[in-house]
Amino acid sequence: MHLEQLYEDYQSLLFHLAYRMLGSVSDAEDIVQDVFLTLHQQDVHKIHHVKAYLIKTTTNRCLNVLGSARRKREEYIGPWLPEPLIDPQEPAAITEQNESISYAFLVLMEKLSPMERAVFILREGLRFEYETIAEMLDKTAPNCRKIMSRAKQKLPEESPVISPQQKTTPLIEAFIDAANTGNFQSFIRMLVEDASLISDGGGKVRAALKPILGRLRILRFLEGVSQKGAFQGNFLPISLNGEPSLLFIKEGQTTVAFCFAREPGASKVAHIYVVMNPDKLKKLQGVSQNRP
Incomplete structure (x- = not known):
């Protein structure tokens, strides 16, 4: 061969x-x-x-x-987070996409x-x-x-090895609306009480050095960074590792990737992963120009 x-x-x-x-x-x-x-x-x-x-x-x-x-x-x-993997759009890649390993499992x-x-x-x-x-x-x-x-x-029982491919448009819309208005109350209600937010800057950009645990603390954190103008840019809804995600684009560059993960069978989000290390965003640069 x-x-x-x-x-x-x-x-x-x-x-x-x-x-x-x-x-x-x-x-x-x-x-x-x-x-x-x-x-x-x-x-x-x-x-x-x-x-x-x-x-x-x-x-x-x-x-x-x-x-x-x-x-x-x-x-x-x-915290160290994996490098996000963008899901293919081509119809021929649907099977492969449906078998994407979930970001939460990584x-x-x-x-x-x-x-x-x-x-x-x-x-x-x-x-x-x-x-x-x-x-x-x-x-x-x-x-x-x-x-x-x-x-x-x-590993926890019923770990999300394969992404469930859930539709979460309301969640994505709620986060974008919250980032644009500074009011995160509606979005926060979509999280479980003991939700976590983990950000990875790798020492190259400013990020939280420890996981932020609990819905109330996440609310305060998001409100704080919003007041400092952290969300003054554009958001691009996208699927990363088969899960609902957002890219934050500023001055034509992807500077943050947000990935939202649920526990198996749950309706609310349990984890928010925020990838900010520029080395882990290289493959996501220019994505907005290639998306409809």
Whole structure:
């Protein structure tokens, strides 16, 4: 099989695997490119199961990256949030979009060790049998089952692995109206009592250094930043990781990405994720020019 065909067949799969492992669009893209570059230097015909080989190679490269990333995140200024992934608009990508891993779940994955993350994604995300996972990770099947058990113990029950694709136009409209008027009362009523707001500036832009917990504190925070003119710009409703989101655009640049997440089966928002680190917004620049 030609390398071009292999790339066409497996690039998307490997990218989403790497993205779920790393929470970084740019790092995932780099790893996939590197995997195919390495494949180009080998005799493909000698590889018996190309798909399994590619997944194994990608997973192990992600594990190496996560090892160094953990140390960097210990020195990270403020909370670390994953890089948002914009959902495709093309009809051919509908199935892939419906299987978007929820942003809230990417945040939860930070509780797992790199190996727990790998086993969990290969099992829950890609539905591999434990024997196959064991071969990919140079483990035994019983060992992988134990790792999976530990991973599940660290995650809440009914974690939102796959985004529910809920329609939340009223929520988005309420936030935009609140930002424009400075009156957040209607929007706040759409949050659960113990909602959280987490912002990630990475020390590069001003952001809250700790999560803001509770509906009342979130209200005070939003009112405070609004009074300082933080929302003087334009909002673009968008879907990120299959969840209702907003981009804040100022002077033609995306400066903030808001992602709103519900708990499974809930009607109100439980988490607001505010990505402000410019390094995590690079892929979202110019989005407004490409949207209808």
